[in-house]
Amino acid sequence: MNSAFDAEAATEIVRELSTLEGPLLPILHALQNRFGHVSEEAIRLISAELNLSRAEVYGVVSFYHDYHREPQGRHVLKVCRAEACQAAGGDAIAASIEEALGLSFGQTSPDGQVTLEAVYCLGLCATAPSAMVDKRLVGRLNAAKVAALVDEVRL
Numbered sequence: 001m002n003s004a005f006d007a008e009a010a011t012e013i014v015r016e017l018s019t020l021e022g023p024l025l026p027i028l029h030a031l032q033n034r035f036g037h038v039s040e041e042a043i044r045l046i047s048a049e050l051n052l053s054r055a056e057v058y059g060v061v062s063f064y065h066d067y068h069r070e071p072q073g074r075h076v077l078k079v080c081r082a083e084a085c086q087a088a089g090g091d092a093i094a095a096s097i098e099e100a101l102g103l104s105f106g107q108t109s110p111d112g113q114v115t116l117e118a119v120y121c122l123g124l125c126a127t128a129p130s131a132m133v134d135k136r137l138v139g140r141l142n143a144a145k146v147a148a149l150v151d152e153v154r155l
Contacts, residue, residue, distance in 0.1 A: 003035055005039050007041065009034065013034060014050075018050060024052070032068065037068040038069060039069070040069075073114040074112060075113065075153040077131060077133050078131060078133075079094050079116070079117070079131045080128070080130045080131060081119065085129040090129035093129045097131075098116065100147070101153075
């Protein structure tokens with residue numbers, strides 16, 4: 001879900017989960033599930049409630065690639081940039097996806113429709129090059145599959 005930060009709802013989530021042993025990751029997951037990303041306001045709240053520095057919380061958010069500081073697009077297209085995919089033509093595939101979407105890796109379209117992310121292994125090395133659209137894996141990417149993926153995320 002992507003919605004505006006609600007301090008009251010966020011505080012309730014943080015306080016409910018703060019009694020867990022090692023509560024930071026569950027809190028981050030819950031806040032991201034609720035708001036679609038972990039905002040600066042959320043980091044300040046977690047820091048205060050758990051008696052951690054903002055740098056400590058930010059360090060965890062920035063370390064794990066599944067946490068996002070900004071809202072993600074309606075669709076998320078992750079393109080594998082690891083060595084096996086590169087060896088199978090992944091660089092050209094990645095460039096064609098960037099060109100077709102008019103986005104660079106790490107960007108979200110202005111209309112909020114799609115976020116393009118680079119990932120470093122989807123576990124599909126035998127079917128490289130590969131990608132993931134939303135949570136669906138796609139292997140053996142070629143020009144036709146790229147065109148279909150681009151059309152899918154633009155809908």
